[in-house]
Amino acid sequence: MNRIKKISPLTETTFYILISLLEPLHGYGIMQKVINLSKGRIHLGPGTLYGALGNLVGAGLIIHKESLETNPRRKIYIITGLGKELIKYEIRRLKEMVQNGENLLHEKGAADESGYS
Amino acid sequence: MRVDTVNRRFKTVFKIFFAWQEKKEEKWLREMSKKGWHLDNTSFLNYIFRKGELKDMIYRLDFKIIRNENIDDYITLFEDAGWEYISRLGWWYYFRTEAKKGKGQELYSDNASRIRMYNSLRWFLIIICAPIVYNLPSLYGRIIRTLESGTRDDLLAHTMVINFTVPLAIFLTLVLCLMVYGIISISIVIKRIKSDIRE
16 A cells, blocks of 8 residues: 555556556557547657556556567556556545545635636 | 769768757758658768658657667557657667647657656766766876976876876866756756646
């Protein structure tokens, strides 16, 4: 748990890469999945993705999965148990964040409608 | 070297860009492509261009320290993402893609990873500087001692210092100044990115 707290908070990019890897994917597969999940909002740059994959492997959140059927030039990755724990922790954190934002906006922001649509 | 003098299909251009001027270099390469000269290969201070049709191509340089066995995997990812790999020069990798609207034109899509790249470049320059910083004081010490004692003691040692040690010390000092300038430039870029409130 302490290890997870140290890694959190993840950047938006890293969070999306991590949840994409709940199924085994290679780099380009992750890019496609993140575009779909975010409805085209997040286009991962290859430099960003390559660096993030290295960092995630280093932190033990994902592992490189050996695979015979696919092109050996494309490494396949999959999330680890620790990675899944981190996702759960991040979801709780993000829910709290959203809840706090909504509550406060509802309380204090109600008088000023202009800023919220 | 591949220089086809009859058709002028290739040309080599000598040009200096420092490691902290990669944005300037990218811009220059784009201008060259617009004129129909597309980067074909790079070597130290030399750019080899191939003649082709006039095209607006976006160039991006990535600084990445990776092991040889990972290079294939690295380049494949960039190619999958629509970037053509051209060549490498040291730990700089050259990529290009056609300039099109709505297409990703950056290798780094968030500030956090952009800062990471510049940080590793900055560390690389600092490490290069380390041996210079370590050796300069003793070099200057030797010069001062020799000049103080004059030519009386040892004429050969005096000549050696004047002809060899002094130019070397001047050269290393200039290199160090340049490197420090580079490190400061990169630090300013990092600071500018950090002041952006986006992630």
